[in-house]
Amino acid sequence: MRRWPHRPFLQKGVRLRRRFLHHAKCGGEKMSGNRGLFFRTLLLGASAAVSKAATFLLMPFYTAALSPEDFGASDLVVSAAVLLMPFVTLHAGPTLFRFFAGAREEEKRAVLSTAAVMAISGSLLFLLLLPLLRFWPVLRAYRYDLLFYVWSASLHSVLTQYLRATGGYTVFALLQPLTALCSLSLQMLFIVVGGLGARGYLLGIILSDLAASVFLLFLLRPWRLFAWRAVSRRMLGKMLSYGLPLIPGAAFWWLMSLSDRYFILHYHSLEETGVYAAAARIPALFTFVLGVFLEAWQYSALQVGEGEARSAHFARIYRMLLPVSVFGAAALLVLSAPLVTVLFAPDYRGAVQFVPFLVLAALFSSLSGFFGTAYQSALRCVPVFFSSMLGSGVNLLLNFLLIPKLGATGAALATLIAYFSVFVCRAHHTATFLRFSRYFKKGAVSLLLLLLSAGAVSMGALRAGVLLAALSILPFWCEGRAVFEVLVKKWRFLLKNYQKY
Structure with missing residues (x-):
């Protein structure tokens, strides 16, 4: 391990991070079969309960603060993002999970690097095609909101799938309600204080996804496993042959x-x-x-x-x-x-x-x-x-x-x-x-x-x-x-x- 003799707090931070990752993954690695399934279901169930409870409790706020027109406009933007994300990322997130979870150690670098290239390439292409949204009357006023929504949600999705593939279900379960609560808090701030309406609703989701992505980047540090030379034509072909047929399905x-x-x-x-x-x-x-x-x-x-x-x-x-x-x-x-x-x-x-x-x-x-x-x-x-x-x-x-x-x-x-x-x-x-x-x-x-x-x-x-x-x-x-x-x-x-x- 690298030493920082003049910065002992950095050494302590590295040790805490490694200990946190070890305990976070123990639920996925130490248990298998029905016990592991029950443990993961319990973790994700508790996480989902907190997230959904917060959303449900705020439905009176949403329906009171947003008119049906604003609620409908924000929902149309979100639904458009759901449609675009598989095309933008080339289904890199689920493909990464499928190949990384069962890969041998020597293959994991190639899987992660290839998935990253797939997601980055699609995101850049989406930026070039953004002007076409001006011809879509419903989304013309929200095209930049849609761009950043797709980017932030795609990054969050890929990193979350990487976390799941490494067995970090405890972190996933903890992060999910925290992200939801962050999103809800920001939405209340932007809608009530800022008076931004539908745009405030979308901005809260975008910023919370970005915050969760930054946390996962520093926690997982995927750049240590990423290498351009690891992107092989064979692995790219295998992953695209799995992921591309799923895009029309999505x-x-x-x-x-x-x-x-x-x-x-x-x-x-x-x-x-x-x-x-x-x-x-x-x-x-x-x-x-x-x-x-x-x-x-x-x-x-x-x-x-x-x-x-x-x-x-x-x-x-x-x-x-x-x-x-x-x-x-x-x-x-x-x-x-x-x-x-x-x-x-x-x-x-x-x-x-x-x-x-x-x-x-x-x-x-x-x-x-x-x-x-x-x-x-x-x-x-x-x-x-x-x-x-x-x-x-x-x-x-x-x-x-x-x-x-x-x-x-x-x-x-x-x-x-x-x-x-x-x-x-x-x-x-x-x-x-x-x-x-x-x-x-x-x-x-x-x-x-x-x-x-x-x-x-x-x-x-x-x-x-x-x-x-x-x-x-x-x-x-x-x-x-x-x-x-x-x-x-x-x-x-x-x-x-x-x-x-």
Whole structure:
């Protein structure tokens, strides 16, 4: 280790940093299998709970401080950034995680260097294409906000994936709520004190992403592993062959989940777009919670073996995920109307008509993500592309047919049907290489009851909606009890042995 005899505090800082990294990674390195999955899920779950709780508690502030037009404008910029990021980074973040997590020591330098070159090249190209945004009327006034949003979010994403690939789930879990709280604090400052409206909302996200990225840069110091000479044509070809097919898939996924905002804006108004965007925040809680589990489990899925071992692993996880998803969707359907009343300002109360169908869309989105991870673990990206293309095609067609007549309710229905089609497609196709029960019969009964519950809640028949939601969980009651017992055992084990972790 390098010595600084005249600066002992620097030596101490290096030692503290190394100790911090060691303890941060122990959760990913010392535990494997179910224990490691449970530990990572607990860490990320606690982190996500803090982040989402802060966002939800501030929804009354957002809906009171921002008009539906401002909320809609900021949401359109964010959705445009979500579309552009995979193209700008060439999907460098997920590709880095996939190749770095299972790479040999001598390959890690090449993987990191190649991913950095991919992200830097795409970011520079995006800067050259920025003038084209002047021809997009909705984003013309926010094109520079969009540029810095994409840059900061891309840098944060790549560094976060690098952190996950090295097993630093503890740091990831701590950093996530801190970034969210920083973003929320800055947004309150810029919106209330600065009076910046939609631009203040975006600026808070940009600065918090930059702050988190600077922290990760100094913590991970990826420049020590980066080398231009390590960028090989062979590694670049392998990573591009994995990442590039995922870009159209990400674009198709955007068409399913976010393109409806632009249809509502075109056929109706920016105000209705803002109300619909606010409504989507409630089912986003469901997607986020299940996404935490899938994100934690993804690391285990990449480490599992081939053949029967992989099928058994996926079967065990799906047997837990499906009943939890159904129970969560039923609970959120029941709570959707009270949540809209409590969280949203009066101008946004019409969102209660859209939330129930968006909750079911979130259910099928999460289950589709589970089978998407199955493709990722098997390095089969083409089916992801075609299933996403199917869903986006269904969504676009239904957007054209339903939104002009039904408005935002039509958008919610189109999103639900699109995600359902992707789920059915992936569930059937993955059976060719992962053999386990998909519980289609039980799922069909639960789905029918959940659909009836969503329709009842949307029309204001809350009692009927609650009854139907309660009935929808009965087909998976036994599986749900088994999952609950497993979680209780894991929790007791963790409390008993927390000092080891």
